[in-house]
Amino acid sequence: TQLLEQSPQFLSIQEGENLTVYCNSSSVFSSLQWYRQEPGEGPVLLVTVVTGGEVKKLKRLTFQFGDARKDSSLHITAAQPGDTGLYLCAGDSSSNTGKLIFGQGTTLQVKP
Amino acid sequence: DAGVIQSPRHEVTEMGQEVTLRCKPISGHNSLFWYRQTMMRGLELLIYFNNNVPIDDSGMPEDRFSAKMPNASFSTLKIQPSEPRDSAVYFCASSSGQVGYTFGSGTRLTVV
Numbered sequence: 208t209q210l211l212e213q214s215p216q217f218l219s220i221q222e223g224e225n226l227t228v229y230c231n232s233s234s235v236f237s238s239l240q241w242y243r244q245e246p247g248e249g250p251v252l253l254v255t256v257v258t259g260g261e262v263k264k265l266k267r268l269t270f271q272f273g274d275a276r277k278d279s280s281l282h283i284t285a286a287q288p289g290d291t292g293l294y295l296c297a298g299d300s301s302s303n304t305g306k307l308i309f310g311q312g313t314t315l316q317v318k319p
Numbered sequence: 320d321a322g323v324i325q326s327p328r329h330e331v332t333e334m335g336q337e338v339t340l341r342c343k344p345i346s347g348h349n350s351l352f353w354y355r356q357t358m359m360r361g362l363e364l365l366i367y368f369n370n371n372v373p374i375d376d377s378g379m380p381e382d383r384f385s386a387k388m389p390n391a392s393f394s395t396l397k398i399q400p401s402e403p404r405d406s407a408v409y410f411c412a413s414s415s416g417q418v419g420y421t422f423g424s425g426t427r428l429t430v431v
Contacts (some may be wrong), residue, residue: 240419249323249410249422250362295362297420306352306375307420309362 210234211298211310219316220286228281228313230296237299239272239279240307244293286317325411325423332430337399340426343392344413352420353386353396354410362410368394401430 214229230239238257242250254263256272256279263270267290269282279296293314297307324343332338344351352367366376368388376386383402388394398405408427412420 242420247424249412249425250420251422252419255419306364306367308364309354311361 211296211308213294213296213310213313215313216311217314217316219318222288222317222319223285224317226283226286226315228283228294228296228315229278230280230310231278232298233277234298234300235276237276239276239299240297241270241279241281242295242297244295244312250293250295283315286315288317288319291315291317323411323413323421323423325409325426327426328424329427330429332401332428334402334430335400336430337397338401338405338428338430340396340409340411340428342394342396342411342423344394344411345415345421346392348413348415348421349391350414351388351394352412352414353394354412356408356410356425365396398428401428403430406430 211230211232218226220226238255240255241253243253244250254265254270256270259274259276261272267284271280283290293312295312296310299307323345326341350369353365354362355365356362363378365378366386367374371388371391384398386396406429408425410422410425412422414420
């Protein structure tokens with residue numbers, strides 16, 4: 208069974224601080240996605256990474272896929288209250304089925 | 320496009336009653352997924368369809384759960400009879416290829 212473990216589970220920081228969220232597995236994934244979910248809504252796709260070692264930037268968010276395609280990280284620079292939410296990583300198995308396995312999520316609270 | 324549309328948004332029902340959740344995927348998306356989200360277990364894949372055909376229903380908890388996709392624009396998830404432990408938020412998502420999921424806003428189900 209493929210599992211994705213996210214850390215930390217909860218993070219409460221002040222506006223302007225930097226943070227990193229980790230997503231780890233013992234399995235290889237053909238691709239990995241990051242989603243952000245706000246209360247009362249479904250998760251919204253932020254980015255997809257496909258190539259080992261790939262780095263993608265989305266404004267103040269930097270996503271990295273591990274060289275072995277087993278782990279990923281999300282780094283937020285100068286966090287804003289609007290970044291508050293649940294961050295989920297999700298992996299597509301190496302068989303490329305399109306079926307995603309989700310991590311448990313990291314709840315981020317950014318205080319003004 | 321209006322996105323993935325789920326109904327109802329909220330459902331409160333008594334134990335033993337039948338519950339039907341509905342989903343309209345994004346037009347042109349050929350894969351549809353039903354997930355359940357709880358605080359304890361996070362997002363769990365229940366079943367997914369490819370081109371209206373059920374591909375993997377290994378996540379369906381038990382025989383009380385069933386799902387159908389009679390055409391490309393409609394799917395239902397039925398629970399009969401419902402139990403209090405079925406209380407959760409149920410999400411429908413659709414996708415096309417490997418480009419990531421688009422989630423609906425979910426149905427919050429409470430079984431009392």
